[in-house]
Amino acid sequence: MRDAHLIASLECALDGAPRLERLPTGRPVVFVGDTHGDVEATQRVLTRFPPGEHVLVFLGDYVDRGPASLENLVLLARSRIDHPESVVLLMGNHEGWAATSFSPADFWETLSPEEEEAWSGVLSLLPFAAYHPQGLLAVHGAIPAVESLEEIEGLPLGSPDWKAIVWGDWSDASDAEAETALVTSRPAFGADHFAHVTERLELRAVVRSHQPTAPTHMYDGRCLTVFTSHAYGGRRRQVATLHPDRPLRTARDLELVDLG
């Protein structure tokens, strides 16, 4: 099987790792949106923001859509293994294949059964969220109605709250939840839910990806959606940087950097 050694090393690196990553302070943190088979985007991030000097948080969705899913996954896995203190790989819905399959899934559908089992198994160990003590939470999609950050630690893979994190959309409508869920089966959350959950978790900013149609800033600048892959019409190939010397009031205090 291809990449068996790499998969075993990644499994070792992720074994016992928390579902909620606590990000270190004192270094710039670079949030990277969906890379979706765009290995060149990942290469540019690693070159421009070397891990060590920077903490890199990849927000999930590494495979499908773009032309180089396996190459992208291999590069990200190596980076995570080589830089455990500086590279965080969050789980996106495309890494939750073991819990929820979907279509189209050009990467997953072209693997052999052994490869599919090995990759979906190791990727199901990825963390769900990353917290920065300035009051920032990074996830792939949305935030479920949890009472505390610690609750995220114990969320079962495949549960409705897990699904909110990896599949969830945000909407400007206050009552979007029921409405959109009926239409798309992607859980959707509105402004009221955002206000409640960020107050309960004492969050100033939420950084996420997943939803190419979302405005870059929502909810008075407190929710930032960042995209890095060119798989969505070549738009928004950027990352967002949290600088350690800049106070964080909203997500507008992160610097958006165009990768070109």
Ligand SMILES: [Mn+2]
């Ligand atoms: Mn996604």
